[in-house]
Structure formats: structure tokens, C-alpha cells
Amino acid sequence: MNYLEINHVSKTYGTKKVLNDISIKVPEKSIFGLLGPNGAGKTTLIRILNQITMPDSGQVLLNGKPLCPSDIANIGYLPEERGLYKKMKVSEQAIYLAQLKGMDKKEADRRLRHWFMKFGIASWWDKKVEELSKGMQQKVQFIVTVIHEPKLLIFDEPFSGFDPINVNLLKNEILELRDKGATILFSTHNMASVEELCDNIMLINKGEKILEGSVYDIKQQYKNHSYDIVYKPNDGSGETHLTVNTTNPNELIQDIISKGELVSFNEILPSMNEIFINLVSSSNQQNQ
Amino acid sequence: MKIGIIIEREYLTRVKKRSFLIITFLAPIFFAALMFLPAILMTQSDKFEERRTIAVCDETTLFTNRLEETDANTFLYINKDIDEAKSLVKDGEYDAVLYIPATTLNVPTNAEIYSMKQLPMSLTSHIRSQMKQVVEREKLLASGIDPAIVKASATTINLQTIKMSDKDDGEQKSFGEFEFILGLALALVIYFVIFIFGSQVMRGVIEEKTNRIIEVIVSSVKPFELMMGKIIGIALVGLTQFLLWGVLTLVISGVASSFLPTQDVFSAGTVMTEQIAEAGINTTDDSTLTEVFEVINSINFKDILWCFLLYFIGGYFLYSAMFAAVGAAVDNETDTQQFVTPISLLLVIPMVCSSLIASAPDSSLAFWISMIPFTSPVGMMLRIPFGVPIWQVVLSVAILFITFIIFTWLASKVYRTGILMYGKKTSWKEIFKWIKY
Numbered sequence: 273m274n275y276l277e278i279n280h281v282s283k284t285y286g287t288k289k290v291l292n293d294i295s296i297k298v299p300e301k302s303i304f305g306l307l308g309p310n311g312a313g314k315t316t317l318i319r320i321l322n323q324i325t326m327p328d329s330g331q332v333l334l335n336g337k338p339l340c341p342s343d344i345a346n347i348g349y350l351p352e353e354r355g356l357y358k359k360m361k362v363s364e365q366a367i368y369l370a371q372l373k374g375m376d377k378k379e380a381d382r383r384l385r386h387w388f389m390k391f392g393i394a395s396w397w398d399k400k401v402e403e404l405s406k407g408m409q410q411k412v413q414f415i416v417t418v419i420h421e422p423k424l425l426i427f428d429e430p431f432s433g434f435d436p437i438n439v440n441l442l443k444n445e446i447l448e449l450r451d452k453g454a455t456i457l458f459s460t461h462n463m464a465s466v467e468e469l470c471d472n473i474m475l476i477n478k479g480e481k482i483l484e485g486s487v488y489d490i491k492q493q494y495k496n497h498s499y500d501i502v503y504k505p506n507d508g509s510g511e512t513h514l515t516v517n518t519t520n521p522n523e524l525i526q527d528i529i530s531k532g533e534l535v536s537f538n539e540i541l542p543s544m545n546e547i548f549i550n551l552v553s554s555s556n557q558q559n560q
Numbered sequence: 561m562k563i564g565i566i567i568e569r570e571y572l573t574r575v576k577k578r579s580f581l582i583i584t585f586l587a588p589i590f591f592a593a594l595m596f597l598p599a600i601l602m603t604q605s606d607k608f609e610e611r612r613t614i615a616v617c618d619e620t621t622l623f624t625n626r627l628e629e630t631d632a633n634t635f636l637y638i639n640k641d642i643d644e645a646k647s648l649v650k651d652g653e654y655d656a657v658l659y660i661p662a663t664t665l666n667v668p669t670n671a672e673i674y675s676m677k678q679l680p681m682s683l684t685s686h687i688r689s690q691m692k693q694v695v696e697r698e699k700l701l702a703s704g705i706d707p708a709i710v711k712a713s714a715t716t717i718n719l720q721t722i723k724m725s726d727k728d729d730g731e732q733k734s735f736g737e738f739e740f741i742l743g744l745a746l747a748l749v750i751y752f753v754i755f756i757f758g759s760q761v762m763r764g765v766i767e768e769k770t771n772r773i774i775e776v777i778v779s780s781v782k783p784f785e786l787m788m789g790k791i792i793g794i795a796l797v798g799l800t801q802f803l804l805w806g807v808l809t810l811v812i813s814g815v816a817s818s819f820l821p822t823q824d825v826f827s828a829g830t831v832m833t834e835q836i837a838e839a840g841i842n843t844t845d846d847s848t849l850t851e852v853f854e855v856i857n858s859i860n861f862k863d864i865l866w867c868f869l870l871y872f873i874g875g876y877f878l879y880s881a882m883f884a885a886v887g888a889a890v891d892n893e894t895d896t897q898q899f900v901t902p903i904s905l906l907l908v909i910p911m912v913c914s915s916l917i918a919s920a921p922d923s924s925l926a927f928w929i930s931m932i933p934f935t936s937p938v939g940m941m942l943r944i945p946f947g948v949p950i951w952q953v954v955l956s957v958a959i960l961f962i963t964f965i966i967f968t969w970l971a972s973k974v975y976r977t978g979i980l981m982y983g984k985k986t987s988w989k990e991i992f993k994w995i996k997y
Contacts, residue, residue: 322779324980349779353982355772360573371565372780416776 274333275300275455276321276424281330283316290316291327292479298455298472303446305470305487306459307544309552313479314459315352318426321457322349334424345374348422352429352459354413358402363388365401366416373420380419387415391441406433414442418449425449426457431465443469463545475548477555483547491541494550498540499524505532515540563785563792570764570793575800584801588808596813612655612683614673617645619662622698627690633683646674658687667695739945740918746868746941751911754875754937755904757798761880762896764790765887765979774979783976788968791880795873867944867953874960875937878967879907885971888978889986889994899988910938921946931956933963970995 276298283291291313298304308314319325321332323339332339334346356365363384370380388394391411401409410433418425427446431439446469450456458470466473467487475483483490499521501514512532518524521539528534574580616637618624627635636654638645645657656675660668671691673679697707765787768774777786886899910917910929917926921943929939930948936956940948977994978986 319980324775324778344780347779349776351772351775351779353772353775355770357573357767357771357773368565368569369776369780372562372777374562413776 273300274298275335276304276457277333277336278317278321279331279333281317281320281327281332283313283320283325283327290479291320294330294476294479294481296474296481296484298457300455301450301453302471303450303456303458303469305466305473306457306476307461307463307466307473307548308476311478312476314476315428317476318349318351318428318457318459321424321426322347345420346423347426348373348417348420348424349426350413350417350428350430352432354410356401356409356412358400360401361397362399362401362404362412363397366412366419369416370419373422375420383419383421384415387419391415407435407438410434411438414445418445422454424455424457426459428459429461430458431460431462439465463543463548467544473544475551477552478559480555482551482555487544490547491544494542494547495539496542500536500538500540501528502535502537503528503532504535507532511535562781563789566781566786566789567793567796570790571796571800574760574794574797580797580801584804585808588805588812591805591809592812614683615640615645615648615654615657616660617642617657618660620660620668622668623660623691623694626694627687630686633686649674649676660691667699669695739921742864742945743918743921743942744914746864746944747911747914747938750868750872750875750941751907751938753798753872754879755907757794757876758879758883759900760794760797761791762883762887762900763893764794765884765975766890766893766896769888769979769982770892778979783979784972787881787884787972787975791877791884791968794880795876798872798876799869864944867940870957871937871940871960874933874957874964878933878960878964879903881964881968881971885974885978885991888975889981889991891982895985906934907938910935910942914938914942917942918946921948927952931959933960936960 274297276296278294278296281291281294282289294313294317296304306314306317316325320327321339323341323344334343360368363381366384367377367380370384371377375383385394388397393408393411396404396408396412401412404412414430417427425446430442430446434442443465446456446458458466460466470487472486473484473490474481485493496517497519498515498517501516501524502511503514504511514528516524521537525534525537528537611632611634613634613636616623616627616635617640618637624637629635635658640648642657642659645654645659648654649657655677656673656679658671658673660671662668663670668691671687673684673687700707700710768777768786781789882903883900886896886903889899890896913925913929917923917929917939920926926939926943929935930943930952932939937960940953940956974991974994978991984990
């Protein structure tokens, strides 16, 4: 069951085609990575999902039904460029933003207290936002994004500005939210976290989709059949490292066993980082 | 309703600010002080003044026993040498000595007053006017004219302008000057409040944009709702402030006048007229004070208040929609100048013409300025105290409100595009493009 479906969405600003016939399917309870270089059209696509802008053509289906204004309550959005009212109290502000998402004031207050306890930040309740550090503000923003328990969560660069400990905390929260039933759309340039978190990804460049699929499948598709081998040769000359390209790994293993003791044998899979760079630069060359 | 939540936030965050409270509570105290301090000072001034004994060393003998004494000042006519008198001032016998040297023609026009301390202006001007009366009287007598005749011949002309109207009972005394001042004051107030609260809208929009909170908010509400919520919320802040000012001014005036018996205020008025009479100006039965009260009574303050509120709301909405669009179009407050200047010029036009309008409130210039929606709030306020035909007020308010609806709609288009644009310097051309989207 796909919770989110985008069908043939296009958007043009002036003469510039920002999105060209983009289609994706995001299964329920999965994490979907939306990847692409700066200016690829990710933010426009996310704004279309949030109904901030309308697509010129195409359709967005949420839970099988076309997107409508009441879906605002079903979506939580953490934008890349994010901020809070500096002069407002943290709690007042979070409750205000939750109310705008359609929550009742009392319920928002109750859930906010729960989240503040969970993150160990209960002492910030009456502080003004300007008294908090940037990392602290980011935590508040994360809570604001998830407080109304949306079915679809959109995170745009959620880890920027966090220290490694908080990145870890956030990753665990994101996984927990998915396990509880949320579908997550995740946009980032941090390929390590893509490999760690995403089930499926889409890579867009200049408004065009250039790659889509599960992280595993994509890695398989772009592997170049090279293997990393460590063995101890029979002549007793210590461990030897080899990197070999072959389409027949069995033959390779037999060959090595005959020469000595095999210590480790690993297939080298391309990192998402490499795939990203290769695909984007080759698609840029094609366009020129 | 989400717009209600937005209005609530915009309203509460501003009303709870310390600066709002300070301005709200200090301004009425200031107004009340302006109203009452002169009256208080006038009635109490005698009590502050020290008692003085002034020796008069009059070589002409013309003034002996002819200078009128006041509560604080006693004149003592002495027959001593001026040097001796001066040394007595030094010893503290007298507070001052007035020396009138002898003249050959016996029309003394020079005098000197010696004292150890600075003498108040009121004393020197009293002496001057007393001496003047005495000398003038002497001169008249010398020419064989009875001073009583001269006094009786002094006249002031009281010219009353009466405005006629179609109704039989509609004849009304009109008092140009008071209306002129009231009109200017109203125009100035409405000019400032539109500008102050309009630019608050602009700053609010810029704050949301530079804070980058805007993206989260527009994913929850429509930009139009956010813009209108802000405009309405700030309008309510303005109305709250007016209401509190009104109530507090009344309360403070009430308290102040209970400390100051009304008798004193009226006697202050009579003191004033007496002084004018003394200065040689003969007043008719209508004292200036009663005339002022008559003018105040003849003005329909209720109608003026309603007009003020209508034009405040209309003008504020029109201008704040434009200010909101400007706020959305720029990245920070320093970039607003190129857009704010033309907008504020529109509002300044009627202020520039204010004396022309108020001195000829029925001229065609006044008519058109009070019809054009950008200038009508200020323009109409200048004319209102003189009485404006009701059809003109209705027409002008209708034009103003229709324009503000159109402009809110246009502004919302600029706003919608502008709030999500970063890092680009916006030009007028760009703004017109956004309207067409």
C-alpha cells in the first residue's frame, strides 16, 4: 500500500521547468530519500506536497485520495530553512504552531509536555526562543513537526546544525516514528544517513528524475563487480590485500584458495555518495 | 478557524509587550498634564511667589501712591537718595528699589529697578504697565482730554460667521479657528496611527521572513489567512490602545479635577479676562472662555469619533495591505526604503495641503483629496470638524473600503510569492510580475 503517490507532476516558473513529469510511490511505513543537487527541484516538490504551491499538471495522492486542504493535519514538515519567533516563549510557540495544524490547545499542551520530558528539555518551557542555542531550537522545531502525529513526515536536511549525539537521538526518533506507522520523506545531501535510514530513494537533477529504487537494488545495479580480498599466501609472506574485478567470484575464490589461506572476501559496493556524484555529473554532461 | 488563532497570537504578543503598556499608560498622563498643568499653575502661581517689598524712589513724584499693589508685592514710597536706598536693599531692608529719575519735560519714560535677586517677569511687566497707565493718563490730561472718554471709546468687534443649511433649524454658529485646530489634530493623529500600525504589519512580515518561520506556517495556513490575521490582529491592538487612552484620559482628568476645585479653574478664566481688560483691551460680554465652551458644545464629537474609527480602519487596512506586500518583497528592513517612500508620500500629500484644506474646507481641492482613497483618511479628518455633507462621507468611505478590498487582494498575491523568495533584490517590475501570477 502506497501512502504517498506523486503522478506526473510538472511545474514551470516563468520559462524555467523546475519539475518535469515526476512520479514516485512511497509505501506506508517506509523512509523515502529525495536526493538531488542544489536547485534540482526538491524544495519545489516538497512545497507542492505541503500545498504551498500548486503543480501545473499532475496529481498527488495521499492515502489513495487527491491531496486536499484538510490533509494539512496529516503532514508534518521540517523545512531546511527553519526558524521560530525569537521573542515568544518556547511552549507558547509550539502550542501555537500545533494549533495551526488543527490541534486542540489542551491536547497540544499535554503532548508537548510529554515530548519535553522525553527530550529532557522541560526546563525550557518558559524560556524565550532567543535564549536557546541553535541546536536547542532545532530540537524544538523537530517536536513542532511531529507533535500532531502526522501520517506523512517531510524532513528537509533534518540533521544540519546538530552535534553527533543529537544526530543519533534524532535518527532513533525518526526510526521510531516509522515503526509507529509514519511514512517519511527525507531530503538530504548526507549520503551516509541515506544509506543508514532510507528504504527507497529518488534522485532528481534539474527537474528530471534520473534514478529511483530501493537502496539495495541501486547499489547492486551500480556495482562494478570488484572484490576486496585478504589472504595469507602459502609461502608465509604475511597478509596480502587484493582488489580484483571479475564477473565470476567463485573462480576467483578457488584460485586464491589454491594459493593460500583466505582471510576475508568482500564485494565492494559503490557508496550512495559515488553513485550520486557519477550520475549527477554525467547527466549534467548530457545536457550540455 | 485558523485565522482566529493567528489574530490571537498577533494581538497577545503585542499587547503583552512592555513598550505597549508603557505607551498606553504614560500617554494619557501626558495628555492630562497638558490639559491641566496650565490651569493649575495659573491658579497656584500666587502661592509660589514670594512676598516682596519694593521701595519706590520717585524723583518725579508723579507715581506716588498710584502704583497698584498685588498680593505678593507691596510698594513703599520713600523719600530718600537712590544711593541710600540701594544700600538699604543690600542690607535686606527692601527686596528691590524702583528708581524713577527726574526728567525735564515731566513725562518720565525711563526707570530702573535694583535688587539683589533676579526679579520675576510678572513683577517687571506689572510695574511697566502701571507706569504706562499713569503716564498715558497724564499725557491725556495735559492735552485736555478726559481719560474716561478714551476708555469708553475702546471697542472690539465681534464678527460671527454663521453657516446656513437647507434645514430651517440648521443655522449654526461656526467658529473657524477651533475647527481648524481640531481638524489638524485629528488629521495628524490618523496620519500617525496609520503609519505606526501599518509599519508594524510590515515589520511583522519581515520578522517572519527573516526568521524563516514562514515556511512552517504556510504549510499549515494559507498565506492570505496569515496576512489578514496579522493585519486584523494589529488593528485590534490599535483599537485597544485608543480605548485605553480614552478611558485613562477620562479617569486621570477626573482625578485631577477633583484635586482642583472647578471654582479655581473658572476663576483662572476670569483672572485671564481681567488681565486682558487691564492691558487695555475692552472685552464684550462674551468672555473668551464662554465662547470656547460654546464652540466645544457646538461640535458633534460623537460623529467625529465614528468618522475617525471608520477612516482609521479603512485607511489602516489599505496601507497595511501595501506594507505587508512590501514586507514580503524584501529580505530585511534596510531594503524597504525604495518601496516605503512612495507609499508614505501618498499619505503625506494631504498633510502638506492641510492648511489649504482646513482654511477652505469646501474647496474642490479639499473635496478631491477627501475622495481619493489614499488621501481620504487624512483629508476627511481635516474637513470633518467643519461639517461635511453626509453623501460625501458615505461616498468617500465606500471608495476607501472598495479600494482596500482590491488592494488586499493584490497585496496577497505579492505577499504569497514574496514570502518564499530569498536572496533576491526585488524591483517594482518584479512585484508587478507577481501580481500577474
